[in-house]
Amino acid sequence: MILTVDVGNTRIKAAVFEGTAVLESFVFEKNELEKKIKKILDNYQKCSDLIVASVGNVEKQSFLIFEKQLKVHFFTHEDKFPFHNKYATPKTLGIDRMILAAGATLQFPKQNRLVVDAGTCITYDFIDENDNYLGGAISPGLRLRYESLHNYTARLPLLSFEEPDQYIGNTTMQAIHSGVVNGFVYEIDGFIDEYRRNFSNFIIILTGGDAEFLAKRLKNTIFANSNFLLESLNQTFQYKINND
Numbered sequence: 427m428i429l430t431v432d433v434g435n436t437r438i439k440a441a442v443f444e445g446t447a448v449l450e451s452f453v454f455e456k457n458e459l460e461k462k463i464k465k466i467l468d469n470y471q472k473c474s475d476l477i478v479a480s481v482g483n484v485e486k487q488s489f490l491i492f493e494k495q496l497k498v499h500f501f502t503h504e505d506k507f508p509f510h511n512k513y514a515t516p517k518t519l520g521i522d523r524m525i526l527a528a529g530a531t532l533q534f535p536k537q538n539r540l541v542v543d544a545g546t547c548i549t550y551d552f553i554d555e556n557d558n559y560l561g562g563a564i565s566p567g568l569r570l571r572y573e574s575l576h577n578y579t580a581r582l583p584l585l586s587f588e589e590p591d592q593y594i595g596n597t598t599m600q601a602i603h604s605g606v607v608n609g610f611v612y613e614i615d616g617f618i619d620e621y622r623r624n625f626s627n628f629i630i631i632l633t634g635g636d637a638e639f640l641a642k643r644l645k646n647t648i649f650a651n652s653n654f655l656l657e658s659l660n661q662t663f664q665y666k667i668n669n670d
């Protein structure tokens with residue numbers, strides 16, 4: 427049994443795996459980290475490994491305190507990954523993106539894969555059918571768009587997510603909802619269209635905090651799985667064990 431933990435810039439996601447099956451998954455805030463992990467490990471005492479991928483700013487020590495109970499592994503660029511990394515700055519590539527790319531490579535062999543992770547940021551990661559990781563894109567996520575409109579202007583209120591019913595917003599609030607939500611959806615559809623024009627034999631994997639909403643709104647058909655990063659962490663760890 428293993429416990430996987432994904433530290434993003436907004437929230438922490440965790441899941442307990444037995445083989446490839448998710449036994450339970452969790453979402454919590456950074457300030458609850460140690461308390462939550464302790465509780466999970468109390469409930470799943472058979473966990474032998476704690477596997478972490480972090481792009482957020484939490485102390486390593488918050489995980490290392492569990493070393494008495496089980497093995498702790500932080501994924502880094504030094505680990506073995508199942509793709510050829512063609513990113514020109516491999517050391518600055520987010521470890522979350524590397525894990526997503528690894529999961530896509532292992533789960534969907536011999537095809538072009540695009541992973542879209544709609545979290546704090548939207549990240550696009552492309553791995554071609556020869557398992558070359560080529561890169562992708564980074565842009566502001568849904569909530570970040572609402573927050574930046576408010577934080578960098580004098581007159582725009584901070585709104586929370588609301589699905590606009592039209593693209594012509596006729597009030598300040600509707601204009602913001604249209605710009606943020608429709609802009610978000612159009613951007614992702616636009617990127618997917620561009621990839622589709624250039625590559626065939628293609629799978630698109632959608633994940634992150636906004637995946638569920640997006641799955642309903644995108645015109646492109648996609649494979650949506652909110653747990654894809656955690657599942658990929660589990661798979662990449664198995665891959666590491668088998669290849670070290």
Ligand SMILES: Nc1ncnc2c1ncn2[C@@H]1O[C@H](COP(=O)(O)OP(=O)(O)O)[C@@H](O)[C@H]1O
Nearest residue numbers: 434435436437544545546567568569634635636
């Ligand atoms: N309860 C929530 N708290 C924060 N963000 C949420 C929540 N529910 C949905 N979201 C959406 O999820 C996104 C963050 O996704 P997530 O995958 O948790 O990010 P990260 O991996 O970067 O921490 C935000 O843009 C927001 O729109």
Ligand SMILES: CC(C)(COP(=O)(O)O)[C@@H](O)C(=O)NCCC(=O)O
Nearest residue numbers: 434435481518519520545546547564
């Ligand atoms: C782009 C990210 C901030 C995304 O973080 P997230 O939205 O998952 O919290 C993260 O992958 C990161 O810090 N990347 C480093 C830069 C790069 O990947 O090139």
Ligand SMILES: [K+]
Nearest residue numbers: 543545547549
């Ligand atoms: K992301």
